[in-house]
Amino acid sequence: MSHADWIMQFPGLSRLSTELRQYLTDNSRVIDIPVDTVIFGPGKPPEQLLLLLSGTVRVQKTSETGREIVLYRVHAGESCVLTTACLMAYEDYSAEGIAETGLQAVAIPRDVFDRMVADSPEFRQFVFMAYSRRMTDLFAVVEEIAFRRLDIRLAQKLIELSSEQHTIQTTHQKLAGELGTAREVISRQLAEFQRRGWIEQARGVIHILDRDQIKALAKQ
Amino acid sequence: MSHADWIMQFPGLSRLSTELRQYLTDNSRVIDIPVDTVIFGPGKPPEQLLLLLSGTVRVQKTSETGREIVLYRVHAGESCVLTTACLMAYEDYSAEGIAETGLQAVAIPRDVFDRMVADSPEFRQFVFMAYSRRMTDLFAVVEEIAFRRLDIRLAQKLIELSSEQHTIQTTHQKLAGELGTAREVISRQLAEFQRRGWIEQARGVIHILDRDQIKALAKQ
DNA sequence: TGTGTTTGGTGACTTGGTCACAGACGCGCT
DNA sequence: AGCGCGTCTGTGACCAAGTCACCAAACACA
Known part of the structure; x- marks a missing residue:
C-alpha cells in the first residue's frame, strides 16, 4: 500500500x-x-x-x-x-x-x-x-x-455466515459468543435444526441443507 | 431563564x-x-x-x-x-x-x-x-x-429509585419497561422481596423496609 | 353508588441458562 | 499403530425468565 x-x-x-x-x-x-x-x-x-x-x-x-x-x-x-x-x-x-x-x-x-x-x-x-x-x-x-427469540437469532446468524456457500467453519462456542448466550444452548438449538433436516454437523463445521427453511425462520 | x-x-x-x-x-x-x-x-x-x-x-x-x-x-x-x-x-x-x-x-x-x-x-x-x-x-x-440476573437488576433499580427516601412511586409495568422485561416477572420478583420482608407494596407504591438487604443483593 | 380503567396476582407452560459430566474427535508423539 | 491430550460436542437435571390467559382488587369519576 x-x-x-x-x-x-x-x-x-x-x-x-x-x-x-x-x-x-x-x-x-x-x-x-x-x-x-x-x-x-x-x-x-x-x-x-x-x-x-x-x-x-x-x-x-x-x-x-x-x-x-x-x-x-x-x-x-x-x-x-x-x-x-x-x-x-x-x-x-x-x-x-x-x-x-x-x-x-x-x-x-x-x-x-x-x-x-x-x-x-x-x-x-x-x-x-x-x-x-x-x-x-x-x-x-x-x-x-x-426481545428476539434465540432460534430466530441463530437462524439469522447461520444465513449471514453462509453467504452463498453451504458450509460454515465455526464452533458452537464461537456462535454462542456471537449471540451472547451459552454453548449448550447453541448445541441444543443446532441439534433441533439437524433433527428437522435443515443442517448437518461435524466437528467445527456446519453444512446448510435447507437454506430456505432457515431463512424463513430467520425473518420472523 | x-x-x-x-x-x-x-x-x-x-x-x-x-x-x-x-x-x-x-x-x-x-x-x-x-x-x-x-x-x-x-x-x-x-x-x-x-x-x-x-x-x-x-x-x-x-x-x-x-x-x-x-x-x-x-x-x-x-x-x-x-x-x-x-x-x-x-x-x-x-x-x-x-x-x-x-x-x-x-x-x-x-x-x-x-x-x-x-x-x-x-x-x-x-x-x-x-x-x-x-x-x-x-x-x-x-x-x-x-449477563446479569433479573433479581439483582431489580434490586439495583429499587436502590436507585429510592435515593434516601423509603418510598417509590411507580408501577410494576414501568419497572418492567426500565429493565426490558415483562410485568409479570416484576410482580413475581417483588412478591418474593416482600415475602422476605424487604419491601411492602400498595397500588403504585413500594415501601423499602430493609434497604441493606436489597443493597447487598444489588451489588453481587 | 355503579361502571370502566388501571394495576396487580396467579397457574400452566415454554424458552433459555447453569452445572456437571461423559463421549468423541483431531493431532502429535513414540 | 497405539497412546495421550486438548478441544469440541452431547445430555440430563434443574433453575430462571418470558408468555399466555385470566381474574381480582383498587381507583377514578360520573
Missing part, C-alpha cells in the same frame, strides 16, 4: 481538499497489526485513531463468568469510533477490540485528528457518520438480545 | 471564548417542551441539536410485541447526542426520545452546530464527551440484559 493513495479507500474522505489530504498522509502512518492483537480494552487507552485499510476488528464484551457477546465489527474502510471517543474524551473503555484478522490500518495521532475535525466539514461528516453507525449497531444488539 | 446566561449551566461550555458564547446565544433559542412529547423517533428526524436546561429525556426502544426497554436518560446539562448523530449523518433513528418531564432546552440549528464544532476545541470536546458517555451507557445496558 503506497502512502499516497490510501485515502481513496475511504468514500467519506475522497472529497477532502488536496492540502488536507496531503496533511493527513504526511502526518499519519500505515501500520500492520497481527491477528488476535487486543487493540483496545479496559485499561488500554490508545493515543491514535485507527482507520482500517484491510481486515476486521471485533468489538466485544466479556462477563465475569466468562460469557461473551459481540457488539459490532469494524470493517475495511471504517474507523474505530470507540478509539475516537476516548481520544477526545479521555474516558476508559468498557469493551475490547480484537484484530479478527491481520490488519492494515492508518494511525492518526490525536492532535492531527483534532485539526482535521476543525478544518474539514467532510472529515466531521465522516466522523459523525461513524458514530451514528455504531449507535445504530448497538441499538440493534440491545433489541436482539432483549 | 435569561437568554444570556444559560451557557453557564453547561460545564463543558463555560470555557468558550466570549465571541463564540455570543454567537451561540444569538443563534439559538430557548424552548419549552411539554411532558410526554415525543422528541425524536423512527421517521421523525429533527433539524436541531437540543441542550437540556431542565427536565429529563427518556430514550427507549419498543418491540413489536409492545415490550419496552429504557436505553438511557438525558439530564439537565447534557445534550441529545442521538439528535446530533442524525443532524450530521442524516440517518434515521431506531429509538425514540420522550420528554419524561416538562423540558426547557436550547435549540441549536444544524449550521450553527457545524460552525461551533469547527471553531471551538471546547465545543468539540463537549460533543465527543457526550457521545462517549452514551456509548458507555449502551455498553452497560447490553452487559446488564445479557
Whole structure:
C-alpha cells in the first residue's frame, strides 16, 4: 500500500481538499497489526485513531463468568469510533477490540485528528457518520438480545455466515459468543435444526441443507 | 431563564471564548417542551441539536410485541447526542426520545452546530464527551440484559429509585419497561422481596423496609 | 353508588441458562 | 499403530425468565 493513495479507500474522505489530504498522509502512518492483537480494552487507552485499510476488528464484551457477546465489527474502510471517543474524551473503555484478522490500518495521532475535525466539514461528516453507525449497531444488539427469540437469532446468524456457500467453519462456542448466550444452548438449538433436516454437523463445521427453511425462520 | 446566561449551566461550555458564547446565544433559542412529547423517533428526524436546561429525556426502544426497554436518560446539562448523530449523518433513528418531564432546552440549528464544532476545541470536546458517555451507557445496558440476573437488576433499580427516601412511586409495568422485561416477572420478583420482608407494596407504591438487604443483593 | 380503567396476582407452560459430566474427535508423539 | 491430550460436542437435571390467559382488587369519576 503506497502512502499516497490510501485515502481513496475511504468514500467519506475522497472529497477532502488536496492540502488536507496531503496533511493527513504526511502526518499519519500505515501500520500492520497481527491477528488476535487486543487493540483496545479496559485499561488500554490508545493515543491514535485507527482507520482500517484491510481486515476486521471485533468489538466485544466479556462477563465475569466468562460469557461473551459481540457488539459490532469494524470493517475495511471504517474507523474505530470507540478509539475516537476516548481520544477526545479521555474516558476508559468498557469493551475490547480484537484484530479478527491481520490488519492494515492508518494511525492518526490525536492532535492531527483534532485539526482535521476543525478544518474539514467532510472529515466531521465522516466522523459523525461513524458514530451514528455504531449507535445504530448497538441499538440493534440491545433489541436482539432483549426481545428476539434465540432460534430466530441463530437462524439469522447461520444465513449471514453462509453467504452463498453451504458450509460454515465455526464452533458452537464461537456462535454462542456471537449471540451472547451459552454453548449448550447453541448445541441444543443446532441439534433441533439437524433433527428437522435443515443442517448437518461435524466437528467445527456446519453444512446448510435447507437454506430456505432457515431463512424463513430467520425473518420472523 | 435569561437568554444570556444559560451557557453557564453547561460545564463543558463555560470555557468558550466570549465571541463564540455570543454567537451561540444569538443563534439559538430557548424552548419549552411539554411532558410526554415525543422528541425524536423512527421517521421523525429533527433539524436541531437540543441542550437540556431542565427536565429529563427518556430514550427507549419498543418491540413489536409492545415490550419496552429504557436505553438511557438525558439530564439537565447534557445534550441529545442521538439528535446530533442524525443532524450530521442524516440517518434515521431506531429509538425514540420522550420528554419524561416538562423540558426547557436550547435549540441549536444544524449550521450553527457545524460552525461551533469547527471553531471551538471546547465545543468539540463537549460533543465527543457526550457521545462517549452514551456509548458507555449502551455498553452497560447490553452487559446488564445479557449477563446479569433479573433479581439483582431489580434490586439495583429499587436502590436507585429510592435515593434516601423509603418510598417509590411507580408501577410494576414501568419497572418492567426500565429493565426490558415483562410485568409479570416484576410482580413475581417483588412478591418474593416482600415475602422476605424487604419491601411492602400498595397500588403504585413500594415501601423499602430493609434497604441493606436489597443493597447487598444489588451489588453481587 | 355503579361502571370502566388501571394495576396487580396467579397457574400452566415454554424458552433459555447453569452445572456437571461423559463421549468423541483431531493431532502429535513414540 | 497405539497412546495421550486438548478441544469440541452431547445430555440430563434443574433453575430462571418470558408468555399466555385470566381474574381480582383498587381507583377514578360520573
